[in-house]
């Protein structure tokens with residue numbers, strides 16, 4: 001008997017992140033502590049090395065990320081030729097795929113070369129996402145500054161001005177919260193891809209494609225669309241009730257693994273409350289809370305990481321179409337950690353399908369059909 005959606009199936013071993021009794025850890029450290037105290041660079045180091053960095057190691061990583069964040073001129077030219085109405089996730093998938101062709105070590109499959117490629121991908125993906133928005137707006141692409149942190153650089157490259165402390169801290173916490181999540185769909189597809197010993201870039205491109213769907217990372221953009229469609233607090237009840245009657249899924253709710261709540265959601269809810277208040281967008285938060293109350297009451301479902309991230313990112317002035325690409329910027333840390341783990345102890349993924357098609361029958365020549 002097959003298991004629909006592989007629910008509950010243990011498909012691999014991993015020492016990167018765990019979800020046990022509703023508690024999420026990265027390398028054994030509770031996400032609650034990481035969200036409160038760690039920077040994204042510390043989390044990145046932790047995911048890749050199984051240890052938190054020393055001050056020197058952290059300084060070096062920040063420097064490496066800023067230096068490796070430059071894009072090849074050919075890739076910048078390519079980005080300018082892509083149709084501006086292409087979805088940002090499609091652009092991201094295409095550009096990351098193109099980056100492989102300009103990686104000096106693209107053919108080197110040694111562990112050390114793959115580590116260096118992971119760093120280049122992580123550094124460049126932030127520049128690419130910021131550049132996607134700027135190219136769409138007809139603005140010049142900006143390069144990262146060596147004195148800036150990863151989140152600071154992302155906001156700088158996106159908006160062309162030095163970001164405020166609160167914006168940097170909020171984005172950084174969101175990146176920490178999205179960095180890894182055991183064997184989620186996009187991480188699984190990255191591992192399946194490199195399980196054939198395909199290139200690390202192929203693994204990340206597979207993962208970006210998988211993340212884009214609304215049942216996974218694409219939900220944050222879909223949540224924002226819903227908030228905009230609802231528009232006013234007094235419209236929430238009728239909008240949600242109508243959607244439920246039509247058996248539509250409400251984006252940002254439910255989870256395959258968490259049944260008693262997603263531990264990341266409380267941080268995003270708090271950030272959403274604070275940032276919407278600060279930016280005069282309280283209505284968005286009020287609409288979100290009302291949806292949350294109705295869904296809990298009617299369906300017993302709780303918000304996942306994507307629900308309150310929508311109003312959080314919106315309050316940071318980020319365009320809706322960049323929400324899922326930003327998720328990809330963060331999750332690249334987890335994808336690459338999983339890819340390196342897969343290479344280090346690889347076995348091809350090749351499950352079976354239970355056949356439910358036609359019974360054995362004869363080939364009929366075309367003139368007899």
Ligand SMILES: CC(=O)SCCNC(=O)CCNC(=O)[C@H](O)C(C)(C)COP(=O)(O)OP(=O)(O)OC[C@H]1O[C@@H](n2cnc3c(N)ncnc32)[C@H](O)[C@@H]1OP(=O)(O)O
Nearest residue numbers: 214215216217219248249250251252253254255256304306
């Ligand atoms: C980063 C992330 O990927 S987090 C997830 C982001 N995705 C979303 O927010 C999309 C909305 N949520 C969903 O579609 C689901 O909850 C998933 C895909 C996340 C998890 O789904 P699964 O574990 O496969 O549950 P499944 O989709 O089978 O749903 C089980 C039941 O709950 C219902 N349900 C689940 N989520 C929702 C929802 N968001 N809204 C309404 N009903 C829902 C289903 O309709 C189904 O009902 P039924 O048994 O009456 O048919």
Ligand SMILES: O=C([O-])CC(=O)C(=O)O
Nearest residue numbers: 180181183184185256305
């Ligand atoms: O684990 C999952 O299925 C989805 C999820 O929450 C994530 O990828 O962050």
